[in-house]
Amino acid sequence: MTLTTEDRFKTGMQLLAASTTIITSEFEDSRAGMAATAVCSLTADPPALLVCINRTARTYGVVIDSRKFAVNLIPDDMTEVVGAFSSKMDKEQQFQAAGTWIKGDLGLPVLKESVVSFECVVDNWANTKTHAVFFGMVKEVHLNPEKSALIYGRKGFHKLTPLEG
Numbered sequence: 001m002t003l004t005t006e007d008r009f010k011t012g013m014q015l016l017a018a019s020t021t022i023i024t025s026e027f028e029d030s031r032a033g034m035a036a037t038a039v040c041s042l043t044a045d046p047p048a049l050l051v052c053i054n055r056t057a058r059t060y061g062v063v064i065d066s067r068k069f070a071v072n073l074i075p076d077d078m079t080e081v082v083g084a085f086s087s088k089m090d091k092e093q094q095f096q097a098a099g100t101w102i103k104g105d106l107g108l109p110v111l112k113e114s115v116v117s118f119e120c121v122v123d124n125w126a127n128t129k130t131h132a133v134f135f136g137m138v139k140e141v142h143l144n145p146e147k148s149a150l151i152y153g154r155k156g157f158h159k160l161t162p163l164e165g
Contacts, residue, residue, distance in 0.1 A: 017153030020074045022085050023051055023059060024101075024109040027066035031101075031109050032059040033094055035085045037152055038131075039071050047138035049118055052131045058091055060132060067122040069136060070108040073115040075147040076159040081111065082150070105140040115149045117142040 003011075018037035025032055038052035049071060053060045063069045074081055084097035095101045095109060104110035110117045120136025151158040 014155055015153065017151050017158065020082055020150040020152045020157070022072045022074060022081060022111060023053065023063075023069055024072060024111075025059060025062040025066050025069045026108055027062050030062060030091070031095055032062040032091050033085050033109060034059040035082045042135060047141075048123065049120055049136045049138060051134050051136065053134065054131050055127065056130070063122065063134060068106055068108055069120050069122065069134065070104060070106075070110055071118045071120070071136075072111040073117070074111070074150045075113055075115050075144070076150045076157075078113060079150065079157050082152075082157070104142065110142055113144070113147075114142070115144055115147045 019039070021036050021039050022033050023036050023039070034053070034057050036051065036053070040050055042048040042050045051069065051071060053063065078099060080098040084094045087094065089097065100112040101109045102112050104117065104119045106119045106121070108119050110119065118136075118138050119140040120138050123135045123137045125132050125134045148160050151160060
């Protein structure tokens with residue numbers, strides 16, 4: 001059986017290891033969040049990130065309404081947070097299931113235990129296929145640099161280890 005380009009793409013993407021994040025937002029006391037690996041630095045001056053969100057995801061509507069989002073980099077000892085935000089459970093139950101969530105400086109849900117959390121204001125966005133690409137101007141950064149990030153690749157979670165050298 002010959003694999004389609006789409007099948008080969010999906011297999012290839014499983015090999016692309018990435019940091020695991022929870023993208024959160026809040027609008028009129030309604031919080032939403034989702035697990036994501038489609039996050040990257042856009043510019044350093046001024047500080048900006050981009051995130052990709054499926055337009056059918058609950059988080060998409062909250063980001064559109066609030067025009068703000070936070071990116072929380074998950075520490076390697078908190079896979080349960082990713083499990084909660086990958087599930088179909090109620091939005092508020094996700095926040096209660098794992099981690100300590102506090103309000104950040106922009107009023108966004110920020111994971112207290114995260115390696116780093118970036119609070120962003122949406123500068124612009126573009127719809128493409130099933131997703132929206134949001135460009136966020138970073139307004140606040142919360143650091144816990146002593147922690148290590150959780151990595152996702154090959155359909156599983158991994159911890160970074162120092163290179164031998």
